[in-house]
Amino acid sequence: xxxxxxxxxxxxxxxEAITQTDTKYGRYCYSIAYNILSNQEDAEESVSDTYMAxxxxxxxxxxxxxxxxxxxITRNISISRWRSRSAQRRGGGExxxxxxxxxxxxxxxxxIENDYIAKEALxxxxxxxxxxxxxxxxxxxRRYWYFDSIANIAASFGFSxxxxxxxxxxxxxxxxTLLQKEGYV
Amino acid sequence: xxxxxxxxLLGKVKDKYILEAETSRNCIKSKKTVNHRPILIAxxxxxxxxxxxxxxxxxxxxxxxxxxxxxxxxxSDMVCISQxxxxxxxxxxxxxxxxxxxxxxPDGTFSTNDDQIEEIPDNYxxxxxxxxxxxxxxLDAIAEKYNLKLLDTRIGFQPNQMPxxxxxxxxxxxxxxxxxxKITGMTGMFYPPCNFRMMPTLDTGEGRFxxxxxxxxxxYFPPENIFYTNLEQTKxxxxxxxxxxxxxxxxxxxxxxxxxxxxxxxxxxxxxxxxADQPQKPLTEEILQTIVDSFDYSIRPQNMxxxxxxxxxxxxxxxxx
Numbered sequence: 001x002x003x004x005x006x007x008x009x010x011x012x013x014x015x016e017a018i019t020q021t022d023t024k025y026g027r028y029c030y031s032i033a034y035n036i037l038s039n040q041e042d043a044e045e046s047v048s049d050t051y052m053a054x055x056x057x058x059x060x061x062x063x064x065x066x067x068x069x070x071x072x073i074t075r076n077i078s079i080s081r082w083r084s085r086s087a088q089r090r091g092g093g094e095x096x097x098x099x100x101x102x103x104x105x106x107x108x109x110x111x112i113e114n115d116y117i118a119k120e121a122l123x124x125x126x127x128x129x130x131x132x133x134x135x136x137x138x139x140x141x142r143r144y145w146y147f148d149s150i151a152n153i154a155a156s157f158g159f160s161x162x163x164x165x166x167x168x169x170x171x172x173x174x175x176x177t178l179l180q181k182e183g184y185v
Numbered sequence: 186x187x188x189x190x191x192x193x194l195l196g197k198v199k200d201k202y203i204l205e206a207e208t209s210r211n212c213i214k215s216k217k218t219v220n221h222r223p224i225l226i227a228x229x230x231x232x233x234x235x236x237x238x239x240x241x242x243x244x245x246x247x248x249x250x251x252x253x254x255x256x257x258x259x260x261s262d263m264v265c266i267s268q269x270x271x272x273x274x275x276x277x278x279x280x281x282x283x284x285x286x287x288x289x290x291p292d293g294t295f296s297t298n299d300d301q302i303e304e305i306p307d308n309y310x311x312x313x314x315x316x317x318x319x320x321x322x323x324l325d326a327i328a329e330k331y332n333l334k335l336l337d338t339r340i341g342f343q344p345n346q347m348p349x350x351x352x353x354x355x356x357x358x359x360x361x362x363x364x365x366x367k368i369t370g371m372t373g374m375f376y377p378p379c380n381f382r383m384m385p386t387l388d389t390g391e392g393r394f395x396x397x398x399x400x401x402x403x404x405y406f407p408p409e410n411i412f413y414t415n416l417e418q419t420k421x422x423x424x425x426x427x428x429x430x431x432x433x434x435x436x437x438x439x440x441x442x443x444x445x446x447x448x449x450x451x452x453x454x455x456x457x458x459x460x461a462d463q464p465q466k467p468l469t470e471e472i473l474q475t476i477v478d479s480f481d482y483s484i485r486p487q488n489m490x491x492x493x494x495x496x497x498x499x500x501x502x503x504x505x506x
Contacts, residue, residue: 005458011372012384013344013397031210048351059341059372065205065316068200075196085188099188106186121186122194129202141206144195148210156209185187 010058011135017058018051025067029074035147036078036095042085046078053077075145098147105176107185118155124182128175139164140171193303197266244421245414245435247271248445250280263415266443268399268407268452274331278406282313289320308338310410312376324406333406337377337491340498347371349497352407354486359398361427364479369393378488380405387457389475392466395458396476400486402451412443412456420470430482440468446482453482 001021002183009017026047033046050073063069082095112118129137139157142148154161179185220461251267265283269275295317309315313324328335342350348415351357354375360366366387373383382399397411418438426432426446435443457476460466 008384008397008458009395012386013370013372014395028207057344064309064316065200065204068203071203071207072196076193079192079196099192102191103188106188106191108187111187112190118190118194121190122197125194126199127203129198134205138206139200140210141198141202142209143191145198145203146206146210179186 006066007058007062010055011062019056021051021054021070025070028067029070032071032074032146033078035149036075036082037085038094042081043078046074046081049077050074094147094149098143101172102144105172105179105185112184121179121182121184124178124184125175128178132171132174136167136171139167143168190215206209218424234329235364245416245419245433245443245445248276249416250276250283250410253471263413264443265410266412266414266454267410268401268454269403270447272277273403275401275403275407276334278327278331278333279410281330282406285323285327286314289323306338308335311340312336313406326405331406334404336380336405336408338374339374339408340491340494341374342372342383344370344372346498346501347468349494349501350375350383353489353494353497354379354381356484356486359383359481359484360479361481363427365390365475366479373398375486375489375494376408377491377494379486380407381486382411386461387476389472391472393461394466394468394472394476395397397456397458398480399454400451400484401454404450411454412441414441414443424474424477426480426482427478428481428483432477432482434473436468436470436473442468442473444474444477444480451485453480453484455480 001024006017006020006024009020029047029050030043033043033050034040037043037046050070053073054070061069079095086096089136112121129140132140135157139153142152142153150161150164153159154164157164157166176185209210213445229319245266247270248266248268267276267279269279289366299396304318305315305321306406309321309324315321315324324335327333331488350373360368366389368385371383371385373381373385375381379402380400382397383397384397387394387396399411401407412435414435414437420437424432430446431445433443433445441459444453444455444457446453450468455476457468460468466472
């Protein structure tokens, strides 16, 4: 079923919307949730919560790209669940490693003060991604948006894990320099 | 900036970067493709495909705009049915707008899921899918060329708000008094001053069916089209409604129906999109005929401005316990 029809089903409050979403995007959402949570039960709950959130947001939203709309929801929900779990000292997994890597890019000494500055910082981040060579950008997004493991990324490109780590390190340093230059770090 | 903030900000980057990485992960069976180039079908050639119709019969071919932009590469033989006949201002304008959109930003470089795009007015974004100033300018140019006005920003109606929609537009009901069909639920959008796209679920007694009813005043650029079909697999026929309105009907092999009531100054399009029951009931010619004769084609929504409707909705919300 095409995305437009699925969105229409949400708009007419048909529960078939959930079934069709699960058929087409269930695996996609689960893979994002599982990468973050490293736990089957938690990942399944996040995917269910994603469908519930989509149900509540459609309408009024009418996303132009349904996959990224759902993916963003899954990512946010799963990260929140991971944070809550970490607060109870049950964190760990790939997410912890990934966050340790990202920590290299920031100071953790100051927070973004308001939404306006956050919007500016997002522009900087989009500019950074645009500036990367295509392969670097995909590798960066797979690691820090989808939280894919180094091993998986390396396997899909035919790279050694060392090469992927090296690319990611180089790009994190570029991002750190840019954020320092723009005053966010 | 903290690690947490950076993680959250990364979650908000542009769609195109997420899609690019998604392709690499290859997790999705069927990914939305951005660049659909419409194949415009010549009406003269398509008309030859009409089966069993008189020479003067104006079939769906006259309303065909070519390949659907929503086919996701899965249904390339589907065509989009316009809100106007061939060589009318509306169909020509829609074709030009389709062609522009198909070639514009093929990689989704400028696309965004932001709720508000500051550089363009809301009606350009929400009604017509513009997401850059350049798109808005092109839409303006096409509208001006064909002397069409743009609709004001759409307003969404939830099922519990439908009485307000029906009362304020003066329509009261979409169905005739003697209708054999009941509406069991409806959502939709109103495009001030007078156009709408409503999505009622129809209970025919033989089964429930999803439908979309679109009303378009021909002075305005229609926001979208509601029916897509393979013309070769669609049975078509002319029909006179109980009130005398001449209708064009279509029934597809996969059980969807279309009703077009084309007046000089307005068009009412109704798409019957499939069964709402489990197990699903097929849409037969007989059921379609029952649905067709249940609609009131004389409806004419009175002009309403955006703010007035918003005020009514707010008023109703305030009165809720």
